[in-house]
Amino acid sequence: MTKQVLLLPGDGIGPEIVAQAVKVLDVLNTKYNLDINMTEGLVGGAAYDVHGHPLPDETLKAALAADAILLGAVGGYQWESLDISVRPEKGLLGIRSNLKLFANLRPAMLYPQLANASTLKPEVVSGLDILIVRELTGGIYFGQPRGIRTLENGERQGYNTYVYSETEIKRIGHVAFQAAMKRNKKVCSVDKANVLEVTELWREVMTDLAKEYPEVQLSHMYVDNAAMQLVRNPKQFDVIVTGNMFGDILSDEASMLTGSIGMLPSASLDAHNKGMYEPSHGSAPDIAGQNLANPLATILSAAMMLRYSLGREDLAVKVEQAVSAVLDQGLRTGDIFSEGMTRVSTSQMGDAVVAQL
Amino acid sequence: MTKQVLLLPGDGIGPEIVAQAVKVLDVLNTKYNLDINMTEGLVGGAAYDVHGHPLPDETLKAALAADAILLGAVGGYQWESLDISVRPEKGLLGIRSNLKLFANLRPAMLYPQLANASTLKPEVVSGLDILIVRELTGGIYFGQPRGIRTLENGERQGYNTYVYSETEIKRIGHVAFQAAMKRNKKVCSVDKANVLEVTELWREVMTDLAKEYPEVQLSHMYVDNAAMQLVRNPKQFDVIVTGNMFGDILSDEASMLTGSIGMLPSASLDAHNKGMYEPSHGSAPDIAGQNLANPLATILSAAMMLRYSLGREDLAVKVEQAVSAVLDQGLRTGDIFSEGMTRVSTSQMGDAVVAQL
Ligand SMILES: CC(C)[C@H](C(=O)O)[C@@H](O)C(=O)O
Ligand SMILES: CC(C)[C@H](C(=O)O)[C@@H](O)C(=O)O
Numbered sequence: 001m002t003k004q005v006l007l008l009p010g011d012g013i014g015p016e017i018v019a020q021a022v023k024v025l026d027v028l029n030t031k032y033n034l035d036i037n038m039t040e041g042l043v044g045g046a047a048y049d050v051h052g053h054p055l056p057d058e059t060l061k062a063a064l065a066a067d068a069i070l071l072g073a074v075g076g077y078q079w080e081s082l083d084i085s086v087r088p089e090k091g092l093l094g095i096r097s098n099l100k101l102f103a104n105l106r107p108a109m110l111y112p113q114l115a116n117a118s119t120l121k122p123e124v125v126s127g128l129d130i131l132i133v134r135e136l137t138g139g140i141y142f143g144q145p146r147g148i149r150t151l152e153n154g155e156r157q158g159y160n161t162y163v164y165s166e167t168e169i170k171r172i173g174h175v176a177f178q179a180a181m182k183r184n185k186k187v188c189s190v191d192k193a194n195v196l197e198v199t200e201l202w203r204e205v206m207t208d209l210a211k212e213y214p215e216v217q218l219s220h221m222y223v224d225n226a227a228m229q230l231v232r233n234p235k236q237f238d239v240i241v242t243g244n245m246f247g248d249i250l251s252d253e254a255s256m257l258t259g260s261i262g263m264l265p266s267a268s269l270d271a272h273n274k275g276m277y278e279p280s281h282g283s284a285p286d287i288a289g290q291n292l293a294n295p296l297a298t299i300l301s302a303a304m305m306l307r308y309s310l311g312r313e314d315l316a317v318k319v320e321q322a323v324s325a326v327l328d329q330g331l332r333t334g335d336i337f338s339e340g341m342t343r344v345s346t347s348q349m350g351d352a353v354v355a356q357l
Numbered sequence: 358m359t360k361q362v363l364l365l366p367g368d369g370i371g372p373e374i375v376a377q378a379v380k381v382l383d384v385l386n387t388k389y390n391l392d393i394n395m396t397e398g399l400v401g402g403a404a405y406d407v408h409g410h411p412l413p414d415e416t417l418k419a420a421l422a423a424d425a426i427l428l429g430a431v432g433g434y435q436w437e438s439l440d441i442s443v444r445p446e447k448g449l450l451g452i453r454s455n456l457k458l459f460a461n462l463r464p465a466m467l468y469p470q471l472a473n474a475s476t477l478k479p480e481v482v483s484g485l486d487i488l489i490v491r492e493l494t495g496g497i498y499f500g501q502p503r504g505i506r507t508l509e510n511g512e513r514q515g516y517n518t519y520v521y522s523e524t525e526i527k528r529i530g531h532v533a534f535q536a537a538m539k540r541n542k543k544v545c546s547v548d549k550a551n552v553l554e555v556t557e558l559w560r561e562v563m564t565d566l567a568k569e570y571p572e573v574q575l576s577h578m579y580v581d582n583a584a585m586q587l588v589r590n591p592k593q594f595d596v597i598v599t600g601n602m603f604g605d606i607l608s609d610e611a612s613m614l615t616g617s618i619g620m621l622p623s624a625s626l627d628a629h630n631k632g633m634y635e636p637s638h639g640s641a642p643d644i645a646g647q648n649l650a651n652p653l654a655t656i657l658s659a660a661m662m663l664r665y666s667l668g669r670e671d672l673a674v675k676v677e678q679a680v681s682a683v684l685d686q687g688l689r690t691g692d693i694f695s696e697g698m699t700r701v702s703t704s705q706m707g708d709a710v711v712a713q714l
Contacts, residue, residue: 093552119478119481119589120477120588124476140519140553141552143516146553148555148557151522155523156522156523156558157521157522157523158520158521158522158553158554158555158557158558158559159500159518159519160518160519160520160554160555161516161517161519162517162519163514163515163516163517164514164515165513165515166512166513166514167512192602192605195497195498197505198503198505198516198517201505201513201514201515223605223606224605224608224609227584227607227609228610230610231588231613231614232613248549248580248581249581249584249606250584251581252581252585253584253588253610256585256586256588256589
């Protein structure tokens with residue numbers, strides 16, 4: 001049956017990088033019986049400018065109906081004061097919660113062809129391949145009560161609530177353990193159990209859950225130590241599982257270890273293989289519309305979509321191999337350019353990947 | 358008037374590294390009119406084993422009466438399940454809150470003599486000199502309500518409260534701006550204002566406060582981006598100011614950028630120059646009692662004590678120069694050892710610093 005893919009190009013470089021992934025998906029449709037139907041919607045600033053809201057009803061409806069969503073990026077200077085991407089009811093967080101996309105998968109891997117892009121010494125990062133599994137619809141991002149109140153003494157106080165239930169912790173734990181089974185069978189659960197009761201429960205539930213996965217080795221690490229270990233010896237990690245906020249921080253730190261955030265995809269999944277796929281990087285408004293952006297993270301996000309939501313592992317691998325091949329050819333957008341390589345534009349890079357398929 | 362210094366050697370390598378700092382302080386006492394009186398107390402596991410509590414009343418009383426406290430380290434495998442260092446009413450957090458030590462100063466600087474110890478490329482970290490100002494008695498570490506409750510459906514839920522008032526934010530903000538005035542006049546305030554209301558207030562208050570320091574340039578950064586920028590280009594930072602939890606994470610990440618966490622001191626100050634001083638590293642139980650640990654972070658913590666609590670900037674500088682001199686001599690404990698250098702023990706390193714005074 002034809003699967004429905006919703007494209008949400010969004011803001012900044014979003015439209016031009018999504019366009020390259022679409023070229024790739026088009027080829028798979030015609031050449032490899034992919035059988036998807038793509039439609040487009042508005043999100044973020046682009047939606048705000050038309051509908052006065054970063055997540056219009058019709059976008060949400062289309063997202064709910066779709067089998068998978070490919071997002072470019074949201075946000076930009078002109079909407080900064082408007083909170084485009086944020087707060088439970090809005091933009092990105094609104095999609096995540098409405099679609100129940102509780103599992104965020106963020107690989108941080110170093111392409112051997114780009115080993116030099118890292119700010120870390122080659123021996124520290126060569127072969128790096130970490131998967132961060134971040135809980136995405138709970139924790140302090142969505143906890144109630146929240147707000148800013150005025151105290152009796154007249155001053156204001158801001159407050160948010162960090163909260164996790166056993167069910168939520170188990171659900172994301174399963175995702176991490178299952179991912180580890182297909183990788184190096186190690187899960188490191190990150191918490192701050194020595195200070196926060198909510199993460200004390202987190203640790204307890206993860207420890208229990210590990211009994212269902214006897215082949216997987218579970219370790220626990222405090223978040224401050226994890227932030228440190230990622231710099232000291234990142235290759236000690238296989239799968240890292242953590243809550244929404246710690247995951248936000250650690251996944252960005254981990255992706256920067258590779259030096260090539262323009263290469264890193266992400267997936268946000270619900271319990272039934274529906275997912276939203278997007279590059280790990282942002283909307284880069286400073287280079288938007290100039291055919292300069294690196295489309296590979298978006299193309300690799302499309303590969304994750306093929307794998308997790310469209311049941312086409314075969315095509316996911318094909319796309320990943322195509323990306324690797326264009327790197328082998330020496331093709332580089334500006335963000336990953338180095339001496340001796342061939343500098344290409346966004347669309348040239350997209351075409352080069354297509355040519356490999 | 359004679360100032361009172363309370364020594365809390367604590368656990369693991371704590372006693373042996375504090376002993377080296379004491380040698381240094383003794384010399385300053387006899388040779389440079391420092392005029393301090395040192396007494397010793399129990400804290401952490403060492404206190405638990407004697408009194409059944411990581412922060413016994415008599416230690417707290419002595420700490421309240423002292424002008425400054427020098428702490429070694431707390432915790433170790435044997436007390437792990439006992440929560441030695443933790444929770445508001447206990448150990449370390451108990452001292453911080455009872456003594457109102459709201460301002461934690463954590464420098465992350467690279468010693469030119471140890472440039473190679475970093476996992477980052479030399480050009481990325483050479484000359485690194487960041488000061489992280491972390492709020493230490495508020496935020497989610499101390500917020501109420503907190504705990505683990507059973508929901509109506511029978512499952513458990515953990516919860517903590519992230520809370521800051523305007524007064525708390527201003528107070529730590531002043532510390533950061535004043536520190537910046539003596540440095541490169543840049544403050545980067547780190548928050549997650551796009552998601553958390555408590556940090557939306559944080560950002561607003563910092564922005565207002567900046568008007569009182571027209572010479573200082575204030576910027577704001579989301580915590581995920583800060584974790585990334587510390588890896589990408591750490592030298593962009595001068596002073597970073599942030600809340601308790603983000604500060605915990607970012608200061609550990611920043612210190613690891615130097616590759617020499619055995620060199621980094623810290624200070625936790627109240628509003629009246631009273632302070633607790635301790636190395637940034639932990640109790641390292643695996644090498645405890647073997648005369649292997651690096652005492653320099655503790656000695657440099659004593660230097661911070663001279664500067665902030667004892668009004669002896671002159672002696673602080675002397676101690677810092679002595680540390681630099683022993684590094685120039687090529688003396689290295691195991692943690693900072695490299696080819697061609699002279700390996701020394703904990704006490705030899707202490708003696709070498711003393712010899713410079
Ligand atoms: C834009 C922001 C709300 C978001 C988050 O914090 O989740 C972003 O940082 C991310 O990681 O996708
Ligand atoms: C031991 C722990 C409670 C403590 C903290 O989180 O504050 C430690 O990590 C630190 O940074 O001093």
